[in-house]
Amino acid sequence: MTISDKTRKILWGRSGNRCAICRQKLVLDETELDAESVVGDECHIHSGAARGPRHDSTMDVETIDSLANLLLLCRVHHKMVDDQFETYTADLLRSIKANHEQWVEEKFSERADPQPVRIKRVQHEIPKKLLRINSGAQLFNLAIDCGGTYQDHSDDLNDDEVEIVGGFLQNLRDWVDIASDLEPIDKVRAKKAINDELESLRSSGFLVFAANERQRLEGGSLGPSDFFVLHLAVVRADDPNILNSEQEVTER
Structure with missing residues (x-):
């Protein structure tokens, strides 16, 4: 045998x-x-x-x-x-x-089964209002360390506005995705490119608002860790949600 x-x-x-x-x-x-x-x-x-x-x-x-x-x-x-x-x-x-x-x-x-991975949101960390963004540097610095983005925009966009708003959101994401690999001169270029798009949006009647939210990743084989998510909104300048006195917009 x-x-x-x-x-x-x-x-x-x-x-x-x-x-x-x-x-x-x-x-x-x-x-x-x-x-x-x-x-x-x-x-x-x-x-x-x-x-x-x-x-x-x-x-x-x-x-x-x-x-x-x-x-x-x-x-x-x-x-x-x-x-x-x-x-x-x-x-x-x-x-x-x-x-x-x-x-x-x-x-x-002895090896405990790892807990399912989940994202935990803390109520007081969720922004109730977003601040108006006035420069490309301001937005780039706010977004550079974020691990994700919640994007929002006005609903009644025509075809031309879809290209303007959608192009801005896509270009910002592309810059943030490669931000950690950029040399200092490239970061300056990124901030200028974002600033130019903000100017284009303003001339088309749109304003940009943003804020960060701290979230927590739990579970898996590693310990819990915090990360930031960017809340970003592109809205018409006459949007009723804008608080003109404070240059803020309520979350939509």
């Missing part, structure tokens, strides 16, 4: 890819030049050979390659237990195997 694929998979799984004695990894990582290396052996507690270590003549031949008669060892300790079979008796090997598999089980159970 031979060890079945199912038995082999169960043995390696319960042993956690570790030697039951030294607990070293039994599959070594690949290198730049070579594939992975397997340095573990599926070892028999009772040998099937008449002169083999710990041979038991009363043992049913059908059970020689069974899971109960196997343990996983590195090649050094495989040779050791077979050479020193008077010391490493069948009962001792069964005890070593049981203790090791319990250790593997406890190690895996």
Whole structure:
């Protein structure tokens, strides 16, 4: 008989890819030049050979390659237990195997399942009003560290206005996406380009308002972390939501 694929998979799984004695990894990582290396052996507690270590003549031949008669060892300790079979008796090997598999089980159970990743919004961090943006530098600096954007705009746009407003929103997102890779001169250019678009929007009868919101990312394998999201609105200059005295707009 031979060890079945199912038995082999169960043995390696319960042993956690570790030697039951030294607990070293039994599959070594690949290198730049070579594939992975397997340095573990599926070892028999009772040998099937008449002169083999710990041979038991009363043992049913059908059970020689069974899971109960196997343990996983590195090649050094495989040779050791077979050479020193008077010391490493069948009962001792069964005890070593049981203790090791319990250790593997406890190690895996120590790793709590990661919680689902979710975004937590805090009520007092959500802006009730957005401030009017007066320059490209002001908007660029507000948006540069944000991990996302809530965009809003007036609803009754004609075809030309769709291009103007939509182009501005898209160009701003493109600048923010690459902001961390920009050299100082490129950041100056970005601020000027945004400022030019703000002027174009103003001449077309639109104003831009923005504010940041702090949100929290929770769950997963890492600890919670805060990040900012940009609230951005492009609205007509005569929009009733604009508070002219404060140059603010209420969230729509």
